[in-house]
Amino acid sequence: MSTARVGRRLPRALTDSPQDTAAVACVAVVVATYLSVLYDVTAVVGTSTTLVAVVAGALALAGVLRALPGKYAFALAVALLVAGLAAYLLSVPRAYYAALSPGRVLKDTVALLTGYSVLRMPAAGTWAVAVAPAPTFLAAYFTARREYARAAGLAAAALGFFVLTGDASTTVTLVGVLAAAGAVAFETLALHDASTRQVQVVAAVLAVMVVASATVTAVPGGRSPLVPAEATTTAGSLVNADSxxxxxxxxxxxxxxxxxxxxxxxxxxxxxxxxxxxxxxxxxxxxxxxxxxxxxxxxxxxxxxxxxxxxxxxxxxxxxxxxxxxxxxxxxxxxxxxxxxxxxxxxxxxxxxxxxxxxxxxxxxxxxxxxxxxxxxxxxxxxxxxxxxxxxxxxxxxxxxxxxxxxxxxxxxxxxxxxxxxxxxxxxxxxxxxxxxxxxxxxxxxxxxxxxxxxxxxxxxxxxxxxxxxxxxxxxxxxxxxxxxxxxxxxxxxxxxxxxxxxxxxxxxxxxxxxxxxxxxxxxxxxxxxxxxxxxxxxxxxxxxxxxxxxxxxxxxxxNNQTAPRDRESxxxxxxxxxxxxxxxxxxxxxxxxxxxxGGDGSTPDLPPLTTLAVWGVLVVGAAAALRYTGITDRAYRALWLRWLPDGDPAAEVEAAFERVEYVLGQRYRERRSGETVREYVADVAPGDAAERAAVLRERARYAGSASDEDAAEAKRLARSLAGEYSRLPSLRR
CATH class of the missing domain: 3.10.620.30 (C8orf32 fold)
Incomplete structure (x- = not known):
């Protein structure tokens, strides 16, 4: 058994490695998706503060008990769920409790798994608070033990339940699926001590998945998850059998x-x-x-x-x-x-x-x-x-x-x-x-x-x-x-x-x-x-x-017979x-x-829903990772840095200009070695008159303490000229 695998079974503090950080973030997002559904339920019935407190308690408990063996942690989660459901049953109307039977429980369970919204349940807020601690505790417990795939799997299962009830929107589901896939991928990268560039590849792939889901849909007229759904009613009648x-x-x-x-x-x-x-x-x-x-x-x-x-x-x-x-x-x-x-x-x-x-x-x-x-x-x-x-x-x-x-x-x-x-x-x-x-x-x-x-x-x-x-x-x-x-x-x-x-x-x-x-x-x-x-x-x-x-x-x-609502206008x-x-x-x-x-005149714009912002967040992070992986951002930054020279003290301007010259020389010939003086470096690489003149101006400004505006202007001109020559010779760039 490898040392890495043995180490992962031990409850250690999370590191700052990019693989672990990305995996933890993905698990957190999956957990947040199903908790967002529960939060929406409690926000409707007025128990969201209790839900937040219960979730915080479950997270703290997972942190304290992260050294607990897995079978005991699972048993504790089951106990939390049973206790919560018992509290829920005691809170529902007496008529419902009196009619409770195995058949009723089975019927209600099947209904929930076939599109019966949680919001239709009596005491829905109590139910949401009751079921939240168990999956949250287990997901946080496995995350603390670096078992990201298990944590994401449990959280995804909870999200899947709300997909079946119809309470999880398309965007919430998409965010959860992407995050779960990311948690598995980043855990695999962490196991194999992957490089930062490989982490960037995974982030870019997640972004591609977002773009694909936003532009290709099997549902005619389906809305993009990048755009919040509009509250538009198009039905031919307001009256239907829906709940x-x-x-x-x-x-x-x-x-x-x-x-x-x-x-x-x-x-x-x-x-x-x-x-x-x-x-x-x-x-x-x-x-x-x-x-x-x-x-x-x-x-x-x-x-x-x-x-x-x-x-x-x-x-x-x-x-x-x-x-x-x-x-x-x-x-x-x-x-x-x-x-x-x-x-x-x-x-x-x-x-x-x-x-x-x-x-x-x-x-x-x-x-x-x-x-x-x-x-x-x-x-x-x-x-x-x-x-x-x-x-x-x-x-x-x-x-x-x-x-x-x-x-x-x-x-x-x-x-x-x-x-x-x-x-x-x-x-x-x-x-x-x-x-x-x-x-x-x-x-x-x-x-x-x-x-x-x-x-x-x-x-x-x-x-x-x-x-x-x-x-x-x-x-x-x-x-x-x-x-x-x-x-x-x-x-x-x-x-x-x-x-x-x-x-x-x-x-x-x-x-x-x-x-x-x-x-x-x-x-x-x-x-x-x-x-x-x-x-x-x-x-x-x-x-x-x-x-x-x-x-x-x-x-x-x-x-005298007001069987229909009165015409209040008349x-x-x-x-x-x-x-x-x-x-x-x-x-x-x-x-x-x-x-x-x-809002007074109503001019303040409304922010998109958090789920839409989350999808955009995945897209932005993935796009940034792809740009970093391909080097586009570095090249763009260097191109701007080579041509932008600050104004100010002439000596500082000369120094900044020579930094650009030295970078070009390092790309064209070689970088200056540690301990090597500028004069020795220029003499060895023999870059030509323009670079040698820039080195002289830099030496005079630094050691002689004399740098005029004319010297600064000349140094800038030489730096821009060499940068232009460098950009026209792509075969020499690394």
């Missing part, structure tokens, strides 16, 4: 008919409820809608028959469903439809719902206690939420004394201060921060996300809802609903009354944009735009004694000065000039 919905960016909606509804009154059709905001999207955690303690709805009874015209992965229905026929679906205790099967054209089902309470006077007085299960789930805001957003919400709701009045105030402020547009700008950071503090335009997901987060910052439970607006009315009790009618709004929990619907998106602008898109599709001959006679125009009820003052499709037929007025109900007066310009990290 995650992204928000932000340009939105292009589908004008084709999705379903036709027979309903005894116009309503919004709820599709899905989301409870956890990540900063740029909403996640639906497990068992959402099963919270106990929610009061039953007390509004009107609504009967609807839905006939599907295009494939649907959800079952839209008016809130709050009570019974359903013709569809295999689970109705949760909280009144949500879950587990619905895919619906195809021609499928039909009937839903009977009870509308949420709609007595404004009663709702506005409620100040009761919110159940703990509701508070635990619907008050979460990500750590990225700006303090300026919270301060603004404080000021908007300062005169609102109840949750309902607070919701009215924030809804009114958003309508008065933001403009509706489907061409909203992309955001790289937290969407709510950008929209509330700096943005001017947005569409429904912007409005609904902002209102939900602002209410939660005021300790008012709220949730993000997607579904469809009532669509085009084609008869007294029939509605045609298209993809353009997909929408997002807010449900606010009112104590002792339950969930109440609010829609902060300006109704008239939204309706105008939807109608324009449908008319464009008709003119272009797009198929499936009309059904049930919708091409003949919108049906309107016969004029009564009190004529309708608004034809906006968001208005309800009966002002309720509060269309001017920038918002006329709010009692105790909800909100100045239209409240929040202008917000300080802190608001």
């Amino acid at each position: 995650y919905v992204g928000v932000g960016g340009e939105l292009r909606l589908d004008p084709q008919v999705h379903f036709v509804a027979e309903s005894d009154q116009p309503t919004y059709y709820r599709g899905a409820v989301y409870d956890r905001f990540t900063g740029n999207g909403w996640t639906q955690t497990a068992d959402v809608g099963t919270e106990r303690g929610t009061p039953p709805p007390t509004g009107d009874r609504i009967t609807q028959r839905i006939t599907v015209e295009r494939r649907l992965d959800i079952a839209p229905a008016a809130a709050v469903p009570q019974t359903i026929r013709g569809l295999d679906a689970e109705l949760t205790e909280g009144g949500l439809l879950q587990g619905t099967s895919t619906l195809y054209p021609g499928d039909s089902y009937e839903v009977v719902s009870r509308a949420p309470p709609d007595d404004t006077d009663v709702l506005a007085r409620e100040t009761g206690v919110v159940p703990e299960t509701i508070r635990d789930r619907y008050l979460q805001v990500p750590e990225s939420t700006s303090g300026d957003v919270v301060d603004l919400a404080d000021r908007i709701t300062a005169d609102a004394e109840t949750p309902y009045r607070q919701a009215e105030a924030i809804e009114a402020w958003l309508e008065a201060n933001k403009e509706y547009s489907l061409d909203a700008p992309n955001t790289q950071g937290d969407l709510v921060n950008e929209f509330v503090l700096r943005g001017e335009v947005g569409y429904c997901t912007y409005y609904a996300s902002a209102m939900t987060v602002m209410l939660r910052s005021q300790d008012v439970p709220a949730r993000f809802v997607v579904g469809f607006t009532e669509g085009q009315r084609v008869s007294e009790d029939e509605y045609v609903v298209r993809g353009v009618d997909s929408h997002a709004w807010v449900e606010v929990y009112v104590p002792d009354r339950g969930w109440v619907t609010f829609d902060p998106t300006p109704a008239s602008e939204r309706t105008s944009a939807e109608e324009s898109r449908v008319e464009q599709a008709r003119s272009e001959g797009v198929s499936g735009v009309d059904a049930a006679g919708s091409e003949n125009g919108t049906w309107t009820p016969p004029q009564t004694t009190t004529p309708q003052t608004s034809t906006d499709s968001a208005d309800t037929e009966d002002g 309720y509060f007025g269309t001017s920038q000065g918002v006329e709010s109900p009692e105790n909800a007066t909100v100045p239209a310009n409240l929040g202008d000039g917000a300080g802190g990290d608001a």
Whole structure:
């Protein structure tokens, strides 16, 4: 057994050799990739400080126990993982813990490994903190023992888990794979005592891998990892069966008919409820809608028959469903439809719902206690939420004394201060921060996300809802609903009354944009735009004694039956000065000039994500290594140094000029030996008059103490002349 191999089994301090340094750096990057996923999870639910402390403790423990035999270190890591998972199980809701069984564990494990995001888990932050120490401890332990391949392998396995759950982005995965490959390569170089030039070759190869992955992709339309992904929504509908919905960016909606509804009154059709905001999207955690303690709805009874015209992965229905026929679906205790099967054209089902309470006077007085299960789930805001957003919400709701009045105030402020547009700008950071503090335009997901987060910052439970607006009315009790009618709004929990619907998106602008898109599709001959006679125009009820003052499709037929969110614009007025109900007066310009990290005019550029910067870092380091390996950087530096001569004291100028002359002579003939004088050196190599004159000037400046400006100018001229001759004779350069 070689001495090198024996030595590597001993826990020694890390050296400063380039191989070890590069290997340690690569392992650190792999560890950082999976920790970045866990950090993102904890940043959403507010436990990132705990995660950082736990990771620091695991690293310190690895440093202290690096002399521990491997089998004991592995056993300790397993113990850390088991203890962490036990703590997690004790933190999840009692209903989940009571239902725990081997079958449930197996089912959840398979779900995680097939794309079930960690963010959907109950107590996701606790889970992230629980699983972080074990792989981090082992990776640091093996790194301290110079077993870089093992360390990188363990860290890569942890990253692979998050690739399977779908939580690791393409860029994070690429960074981790490159770093793991680098750790193995640099460990091999360290074992064979490789030279610095070989280390440079490996770094250059990693850079080539980055370039290749950025320019060649097997996925049509795949984005380069060198450029951060844009938050652009291009789906034909906001409503789908996914547990995650992204928000932000340009939105292009589908004008084709999705379903036709027979309903005894116009309503919004709820599709899905989301409870956890990540900063740029909403996640639906497990068992959402099963919270106990929610009061039953007390509004009107609504009967609807839905006939599907295009494939649907959800079952839209008016809130709050009570019974359903013709569809295999689970109705949760909280009144949500879950587990619905895919619906195809021609499928039909009937839903009977009870509308949420709609007595404004009663709702506005409620100040009761919110159940703990509701508070635990619907008050979460990500750590990225700006303090300026919270301060603004404080000021908007300062005169609102109840949750309902607070919701009215924030809804009114958003309508008065933001403009509706489907061409909203992309955001790289937290969407709510950008929209509330700096943005001017947005569409429904912007409005609904902002209102939900602002209410939660005021300790008012709220949730993000997607579904469809009532669509085009084609008869007294029939509605045609298209993809353009997909929408997002807010449900606010009112104590002792339950969930109440609010829609902060300006109704008239939204309706105008939807109608324009449908008319464009008709003119272009797009198929499936009309059904049930919708091409003949919108049906309107016969004029009564009190004529309708608004034809906006968001208005309800009966002002007392607010089964759809109210048209807040007509309720509060269309001017920038918002006329709010009692105790909800909100100045239209409240929040202008917000300080802190608001950015004022928004001129401060946003930095790319850390993962993108990491990829660029690998590319830059690899490119630098390649340049060093080929000698390009040295030649470029020498070429610049030979021709650039500093100004200053004449004696110093003469000395600097002769340094260039001596370098040229060393490349053309030989270098001056140690102890050899300049006079002896010049006499031996016989370089010619120009070099001999430069040597004389240098000798006189150094030993006679006399150097004039003319001497300095002559020395510079001679140095540049010799450097020019040298550059024209490449065969003499080494």
